[in-house]
Amino acid sequence: xxxxxxxxxxxxxxxxxxxxxxxxxxxxxxxxxxxxxxxxxxxxxxxxxxxxxxxxxxxxxxxxxxxxxxxxxxxxxxxxxxxxxxxxxxxxxxxxxxxxxxxxxxxxxxxxxxxxxxxxxxxxxxxxxxxxxxxxxxxxxxxxxxxxxxxxxxxxxxxxxxxxxxxxxxxxxxxxxxxxxxxxxxxxxxxxxxxxxxxxxxxxxxxxxxxxxxxxxxxxxxxxxxxxxxxxxxxxxxxxxxxxxxxx
Amino acid sequence: xxxxxxxxxxxxxxxxxxxxxxxxxxxxxxxxxxxxxxxxxxxxxxxxxxxxxxxxxxxxxxxxxxxxxxxxxxxxxxxxxxxxxxxxxxxxxxxxxxxxxxxxxxxxxxxxxxxxxxxxxxxxxxxxxxxxxxxxxxxxxxxxxxxxxxxxxxxxxxxxxxxxxxxxxxxxxxxxxxxxxxxxxxxxxxxxxxxxxxxxxxxxxxxxxxxxxxxxxxxxxxxxxxxxxxxxxxxxxxxxxxxxxxxxxxxxxxxxxxxxx
Ligand SMILES: Nc1ncnc2c1ncn2[C@@H]1O[C@H](COP(=O)(O)OP(=O)(O)OP(=O)(O)O)[C@@H](O)[C@H]1O
Ligand SMILES: [Mg+2]
Numbered sequence: 001x002x003x004x005x006x007x008x009x010x011x012x013x014x015x016x017x018x019x020x021x022x023x024x025x026x027x028x029x030x031x032x033x034x035x036x037x038x039x040x041x042x043x044x045x046x047x048x049x050x051x052x053x054x055x056x057x058x059x060x061x062x063x064x065x066x067x068x069x070x071x072x073x074x075x076x077x078x079x080x081x082x083x084x085x086x087x088x089x090x091x092x093x094x095x096x097x098x099x100x101x102x103x104x105x106x107x108x109x110x111x112x113x114x115x116x117x118x119x120x121x122x123x124x125x126x127x128x129x130x131x132x133x134x135x136x137x138x139x140x141x142x143x144x145x146x147x148x149x150x151x152x153x154x155x156x157x158x159x160x161x162x163x164x165x166x167x168x169x170x171x172x173x174x175x176x177x178x179x180x181x182x183x184x185x186x187x188x189x190x191x192x193x194x195x196x197x198x199x200x201x202x203x204x205x206x207x208x209x210x211x212x213x214x215x216x217x218x219x220x221x222x223x224x225x226x227x228x229x230x231x232x233x234x235x236x237x238x239x240x241x242x243x244x245x246x247x248x
Numbered sequence: 249x250x251x252x253x254x255x256x257x258x259x260x261x262x263x264x265x266x267x268x269x270x271x272x273x274x275x276x277x278x279x280x281x282x283x284x285x286x287x288x289x290x291x292x293x294x295x296x297x298x299x300x301x302x303x304x305x306x307x308x309x310x311x312x313x314x315x316x317x318x319x320x321x322x323x324x325x326x327x328x329x330x331x332x333x334x335x336x337x338x339x340x341x342x343x344x345x346x347x348x349x350x351x352x353x354x355x356x357x358x359x360x361x362x363x364x365x366x367x368x369x370x371x372x373x374x375x376x377x378x379x380x381x382x383x384x385x386x387x388x389x390x391x392x393x394x395x396x397x398x399x400x401x402x403x404x405x406x407x408x409x410x411x412x413x414x415x416x417x418x419x420x421x422x423x424x425x426x427x428x429x430x431x432x433x434x435x436x437x438x439x440x441x442x443x444x445x446x447x448x449x450x451x452x453x454x455x456x457x458x459x460x461x462x463x464x465x466x467x468x469x470x471x472x473x474x475x476x477x478x479x480x481x482x483x484x485x486x487x488x489x490x491x492x493x494x495x496x497x498x499x500x501x502x503x504x505x506x507x508x509x
Contacts, residue, residue: 077384085376086375105386
């Protein structure tokens, strides 16, 4: 379980997070929506200890991330996979090398065939053929990079997967594919997922629960159905601004 | 500018320098500590050493050759009548070993491997690859910094030796063709000047400069920010910082050499 309590963070003199409270239960798929620049990525970075809060706490399976020592942070990170907003593949490594990095350090020393088999399975799960194994990230399209990034996140079978805008910048067909992929992966690897997205359609499609983050606070949360029905002004403003959601 | 403003500026500069010193100190400590786990960085160090060596060799040899020619000509120009012409060879050997070999090699490599490492790590920083390493349970210092620092520190020794040899050889070529020395005069002049201390000094400098280039570039690269433009600025900043540090080290090492020999 991930518990975020009263999280405060100022960046560049501006309060970005101003008391965020959030709880993510085991096995749940949570979508975090919100306008650009409200601190969605900043929030995710606090969960894996890439940023330290000014105040408040993040607890992952009982470990407080801000006050954890090196070992504690290592333990937390070994349970969480993070799909970055820009894929963040290692551009000096091939797809195979990138996927190996998704496994625990040293796991592939002297076990290259076993690891390659795992890499093939992960590629299969994201609908990529193993022809790409020896390619460099620069030789892949943006959509393929995103899928390799997801494969790198699932190969280690970590308990939590954080997706930072997995469909932003993709064409509708690829976006739909990625959404279906995330839904399938959540089922297959039984991971707890947090998906940050602007895309209301995909949030409602994927999530058990949706949270609207705005002005540094959680403005509203509920199931997709609850949020569609609500007359909470911040939610209405966000939903009505997007033409697709208007239809939904 | 008022006095108060000037003081405020100085204060900010001192504070900035102190912050950098502190952060670089931490990186230094972590890097040195990581040396105790050679299995984690050894094979990547070979890869980096090979890359740096192959990329830098041609330029280093060219610079060595040119500086040997310059030293021979300048020494010859200073020669007043009556002084033995062998001094030209001594000037070349002394100049190459103590200054030109190590310093010019370091400056060439500041532009090549310093800018390269700064841009490479800077790109990794601004595209979240460093964060990705961290979340995947890897230590960027062990994965990236240590192999480059080890490789650069070691590889500069053979490169400096080759630059020195190239300079002494090109000095020979120009002395015996244009400056009127016989091969025997050059050889005896070179032997007359040469002592092991100078060679050791040359190699100590190589090690110190190799470390300075790679460590500074890594430090600056890991602090990159501001997207692609930021990476460009980072590469430039790395080269400038490296060259300044090399010259400072060069000044500091000179009296040490004098005291020892
Ligand atoms: N390292 C940083 N230093 C300074 N300011 C930062 C830093 N990271 C983020 N910010 C600021 O924090 C705010 C929130 O950034 P964040 O990236 O979390 O937004 P976001 O909600 O993920 O937006 P988007 O949907 O566009 O990705 C922004 O105003 C940004 O400028
Ligand atoms: Mg973001």
